[in-house]
């Protein structure tokens with residue numbers, strides 16, 4: 277295969293890097309910030325998380341200037357980062373914390389001075405704890421709480437920020453946080469999941485509408501987690517199981533957004549979401565985004581299982597399939613990026629697509645102050661090649677962001693999986709650019 281060249285893409289193709297507030301900022305209780313559901317969750321679930329937390333993380337809150345300079349040195353001109361809602365509104369609603377506004381003002385100004393374009397995610401999983409006490413995403417009022425917060429961000433930062441991402445991976449935070457209880461706020465059950473799902477979908481469209489109403493020249497999108505889903509065998513049972521998994525993993529949030537309603541069909545129990553719906557909701561769920569962000573890491577192989585409630589389907593672990601895996605135990609399968617792009621591009625009237633996250637975690641070893649990470653580098657090259665393949669077949673894909681810049685707090689997995697292009701020694705906060713980071717810099721030159 278010919279070596280991968282940036283020139284194979286359009287000149288205006290967007291190349292960047294993605295990060296998230298709770299995973300890198302630290303300073304969890306500094307300068308008037310209120311607690312988020314993750315601040316509380318890491319305290320409550322110490323054993324699940326082996327005592328790990330994001331209290332300090334990469335200390336990006338204090339080190340952002342040096343980190344942005346490093347980003348710039350690596351030729352990265354687009355940085356997708358998130359705003360911590362409870363830095364801006366410590367109680368989630370009402371009183372504004374000026375010091376929180378100041379922090380993001382400095383971060384945005386410094387970025388622009390360095391020529392780095394800020395892509396702001398408004399919600400990357402750190403709901404203010406005060407709102408969770410009132411039900412969080414299970415309370416319909418969250419739509420208005422979120423809308424107010426979004427309006428404050430647009431009013432304070434919209435003179436410099438044009439690119440907005442409303443939500444990060446709604447399926448993941450609703451499922452992990454409100455069905456399985458393995459992410460904050462640690463709630464379990466079908467009802468909390470369905471309530472959270474509907475209110476999140478409403479807030480997604482509402483948030484986007486708020487941005488557009490305040491800033492007509494904004495570029496507004498939202499992001500979805502997606503996986504290429506394939507049945508384990510040729511049996512009809514496995515094919516139907518794969519269809520149900522696909523519905524949950526890929527279709528749940530995009531379809532109402534496109535005006536197609538919830539894809540409840542093959543999972544009967546999802547019809548119970550109607551319990552939370554009011555008149556006009558179906559209409560309100562719809563919004564014409566300027567772009568859709570897709571986040572892909574692997575594929576899932578699905579098998580029928582009588583024992584899994586509601587969906588009678590289960591993921592066949594990559595470990596049991598004798599395939600190469602990452603530190604997340606995800607199959608190394610860069611082609612999934614191609615299939616994901618093809619799948620989403622097949623929706624009628626789909627806006628332009630951007631890969632807003634893609635990357636791989638592998639163990640890293642520092643040898644003589646250097647990190648050689650051939651697997652990560654290969655994965656990124658292969659995945660970008662798959663983006664190109666989709667693009668050459670006519671998919672309207674406009675950008676690609678690597679997850680992620682710095683090794684960071686990987687939620688329930690703590691600090692073990694390292695996704696960064698830049699290694700972080702968490703005892704000293706020293707940064708070391710990995711070989712994959714040098715490769716990306718060279719590729720972007």
Ligand code: NOJ
Pocket residue numbers: 296299444445571633679686695
């Ligand atoms: C998706 C999430 O948006 C991000 O927070 C997470 O770290 C990566 N995927 C890797 O799991």
